[in-house]
Each structure stands twice: as C-alpha cells, then as structure tokens.
Amino acid sequence: MPKPLENEQLTFPILIGDIGGTNARFSILVDAYAEPKQFPNVHTADFTTIDEAIQVTVLDKTSIQPRSAILAIAGPINDDEIPLTNCDWVVRPKAMISDLGFSDVLVVNDFEAQALAIASPAEQYREPIGEHGETSLASRVVLGPGTGLGVAGLVHAQHMWFPVPGEGGHVDVGPRSERDYEIFPHLTPIEGRISAEQLLCGRGILNIYGAVCAASGIEPVYKDPAEVTTNALSGADPVAVETISLFSTYLGRVAGDMALIFMARGGVFLAGGISQKIIPALKRPEFRQAFEDKAPHSHLMKTIPTFVVTHPQAALSGLATYARTPGSFGLATDGRRWRG
Ligand SMILES: Nc1ncnc2c1ncn2[C@@H]1O[C@H](COP(=O)(O)OP(=O)(O)OP(=O)(O)O)[C@@H](O)[C@H]1O
Numbered sequence: 001m002p003k004p005l006e007n008e009q010l011t012f013p014i015l016i017g018d019i020g021g022t023n024a025r026f027s028i029l030v031d032a033y034a035e036p037k038q039f040p041n042v043h044t045a046d047f048t049t050i051d052e053a054i055q056v057t058v059l060d061k062t063s064i065q066p067r068s069a070i071l072a073i074a075g076p077i078n079d080d081e082i083p084l085t086n087c088d089w090v091v092r093p094k095a096m097i098s099d100l101g102f103s104d105v106l107v108v109n110d111f112e113a114q115a116l117a118i119a120s121p122a123e124q125y126r127e128p129i130g131e132h133g134e135t136s137l138a139s140r141v142v143l144g145p146g147t148g149l150g151v152a153g154l155v156h157a158q159h160m161w162f163p164v165p166g167e168g169g170h171v172d173v174g175p176r177s178e179r180d181y182e183i184f185p186h187l188t189p190i191e192g193r194i195s196a197e198q199l200l201c202g203r204g205i206l207n208i209y210g211a212v213c214a215a216s217g218i219e220p221v222y223k224d225p226a227e228v229t230t231n232a233l234s235g236a237d238p239v240a241v242e243t244i245s246l247f248s249t250y251l252g253r254v255a256g257d258m259a260l261i262f263m264a265r266g267g268v269f270l271a272g273g274i275s276q277k278i279i280p281a282l283k284r285p286e287f288r289q290a291f292e293d294k295a296p297h298s299h300l301m302k303t304i305p306t307f308v309v310t311h312p313q314a315a316l317s318g319l320a321t322y323a324r325t326p327g328s329f330g331l332a333t334d335g336r337r338w339r340g
Contacts, residue, residue, distance in 0.1 A: 018315035018319070020086070036316065071105070102340065114314055117318030129282050142271050143255050145270075145275060147273075152165045160329060164262075180246075184211070201274070205228050249289075253293075
C-alpha cells in the first residue's frame with residue numbers, strides 16, 4: 001500500500017478524470033488559473049483499459065504532458081488495483097506512473113468529487129428549488145440519483161471543507177402517507193427492506209411506477225425511466241405524473257434526512273443524471289414539502305436552501321477546484337495517492 005501523504009499540491013499540468021460506468025470524462029489543468037482543457041467524452045466500452053483511453057483520447061491529442069492525475073471513480077479504493085463497479089476497467093496507478101509518465105496519481109470516490117463541486121458552485125450551474133435564500137459558509141450535502149443513488153456530505157470546519165463519502169443511498173425508506181401504505185406492499189424488498197436507492201435512481205423510477213400501477217390495477221407500459229419522466233412532465237399520463245410526484249416526495253424525504261444528519265445549513269444539492277432532467281417536477285410543492293416535513297425541526301429545514309446542480313461536468317469541476325486549492329480541503333489521501 002502507498003505511504004500516507006499530506007494534502008499537498010499536485011504538480012501541474014494535472015489530468016483530471018471522472019470515470020463512470022458508461023462514460024469517462026477527461027480534462028487537463030495547465031495551471032491553477034487557466035480554464036481546464038476539455039476532451040470529448042469517452043464511452044468506457046470503446047476501450048479495453050483506462051490507460052488506453054487516456055493515451056488515445058488525451059495524450060495523443062495534445063502536446064501538454066500532464067505530470068499528475070486525479071481520477072474520480074465509482075467504487076471502493078482500497079488497493080493498488082482498483083476495479084470499477086459498472087465496467088471492466090481496472091485502475092492501476094503504479095502502471096500509470098511507469099507507462100503514462102505521471103509522477104503522482106490520486107484516486108477519489110465519484111461522490112467525493114461531487115461533494116468537492118458544491119464547495120463553491122457557480123451561480124449559473126445551480127437551479128434553486130424553492131424560495132429559500134442563499135447558501136452560507138456551512139456544511140452541505142449532495143445527493144445524485146442516476147444509475148444508483150450517490151450521497152456525500154461536505155462538512156465545513158476549521159475554515160476548510162471535508163468531503164464525507166458514505167453509503168447514504170442505502171438508508172431505509174418506509175411508508176408514511178396513506179397512498180404510501182397502498183404502494184409499498186408492491187415494491188420488492190431486498191433482504192427484507194426497501195432502501196432509498198431502490199426508489200431514487202433510474203431503476204427506482206420504474207420500481208415506483210410498477211408499484212403505482214399494481215396498486216391502481218393498471219398494466220404497466222413503460223420500460224425506460226425516461227419514458228416515465230417524459231410522460232409525467234408533459235402531463236400526458238396520470239400514472240407517470242403520480243410516479244414522479246412520489247419520486248419527488250421520496251427524494252425530498254431522504255434529502256431532508258441527510259440535511260439533518262449533516263446539519264447542512266449551507267444547502268442540499270441534487271446532482272446525478274436524473275435531477276436536471278426533472279427540474280420542473282422538483283419545483284412543484286412535493287419535494288420541498290417532504291424536505292421540510294421534519295418535526296420537530298421543520299423551522300430549521302425551511303431555512304436550508306436546495307438546488308439542482310446543472311453543471312454538465314460537475315465531478316470534473318470539483319476535482320479542478322481541489323487541484324487548484326488542495327489546502328482548502330481536508331481530503332483524505334491516505335492509501336489513495338501514489339508517487340513515482
Ligand atoms: N430523462 C430521464 N428521466 C429519467 N431517468 C433517466 C433519464 N435519462 C436517463 N435516465 C436514467 O438515469 C440513469 C443514468 O444516470 P447518470 O447519467 O447519472 O449515469 P451515471 O450513473 O453517472 O453513469 P456515468 O457516470 O457512466 O454517466 C439511468 O438509469 C437512466 O435510465
């Protein structure tokens with residue numbers, strides 16, 4: 001295992017990469033001031049290894065030779081060989097150092113990168129949900145419904161930001177309203193329980209939709225979550241409308257719980273592929289009502305702002321913020337930073 005290192009500056013130019021199950025996104029930060037140099041998104045399935053993808057899509061396309069790399073990946077980082085959760089790539093920092101010319105490689109969790117991105121989100125890349133004022137310099141939370149449900153806290157302490165990537169997407173969710181009690185029996189528990197991720201991701205939309213159909217005695221017709229959201233947003237199908245209304249309620253409920261856990265007075269941010277596609281639905285009353293419905297702390301909840309993150313490459317922007325100012329972040333690098 002690598003030796004623990006302090007949060008010291010990585011040497012520029014820095015390659016930053018956000019490696020998802022389906023897509024990988026790369027850019028290069030030449031120095032602390034320049035805008036990142038972007039490269040086209042890559043389908044992970046098009047390359048056998050991450051090293052090949054970096055070589056072909058980045059290194060062969062520029063004369064800038066990055067000296068360091070910061071990569072955000074979906075999956076646990078606890079060895080020198082890091083398999084990705086939803087694709088065949090294995091990240092091997094030592095091989096990247098010997099074969100691709102890096103002297104320093106840092107690997108972080110994808111939701112940690114999302115958390116870094118909400119430390120100072122530009123106004124044009126966040127859409128407020130509800131009328132609840134500005135962010136303050138205080139702890140924050142990010143929840144990202146996408147292929148799964150990622151959750152991370154960003155704790156503000158000692159004039160620094162501490163990202164806290166956990167497994168918050170796997171907390172229990174239970175029925176609360178009368179309609180919930182009709183619908184929940186039609187959800188399929190995993191080992192006896194319904195977790196937030198079973199409801200709040202692409203597959204989760206279909207799970208809620210299937211349960212609403214079953215509770216209403218209707219035959220389901222949609223196979224893709226995007227069909228449900230499209231028909232909900234247009235108002236064309238009342239079952240789809242109810243599904244997304246419940247999705248918004250459950251997302252508000254879980255987001256509110258996370259805000260309570262982290263005392264996130266600085267705001268709750270909704271990232272992931274789905275949030276920005278359903279902004280009009282999240283602006284309806286259900287999300288905020290469920291978010292604030294946290295007696296005895298409803299008054300506190302009303303003061304916490306909520307936003308959808310609309311940055312097209314939020315994780316990369318978080319990594320860039322960290323790369324420029326690592327001293328502002330208490331990012332744990334032990335066992336996750338390799339040097340040549
Ligand atoms: N318009 C939509 N409405 C609802 N769900 C959608 C819509 N478009 C995509 N999805 C769902 O969002 C999920 C993909 O989410 P996302 O784009 O966040 O991917 P990801 O998990 O970040 O993976 P990667 O990092 O590889 O892109 C899939 O389950 C997909 O079905």
